[in-house]
Each structure stands twice: as structure tokens, then as C-alpha cells.
Amino acid sequence: MSESMILRDAPLRLARPHKCDRDVKLHLPESLYDDLAQLARSDSRAVGEYMRVVLERHAYGALGRS
DSSP, rough: OOHHHHHHHHHOOOSSOOOOOOOOOOOOOHHHHHHHHHHHHHHTTTHHHHHHHHHHHHHHHHTTTO
């Protein structure tokens, strides 16, 4: 099973609660932002929260943590 299938099919949950105290400025093409916004809405999340969860799952999955 590919990583993209795992990320797409598994429910999005933060691995553990944590304080979000760092900002990241990220420039995205409009089409990518619109697609992320649609995914976030379907998951009942704000775009920033959705992206934070996806990034956390990618980072901790790559590091072998859950």
C-alpha cells in the first residue's frame, strides 16, 4: 500500500495533543489551496488545522513514530 493511500484512507487525528506555538509562512498555488480547503471541509477542519495534521502524520510516519 502506498503512503498516499495510507494518508488518504486513514482518519486524520493528531498523534498527541500539543501546543501549536510556531508559525510557518507557506506560498501555495491557488489550485492546491482550493483542493486543501475542500479536503479540510470534508473533514470538518480549518485549512491550517488540516495541513497541520497531514504534516504531522507525514513527519512522524517517516520517523517511525505514531
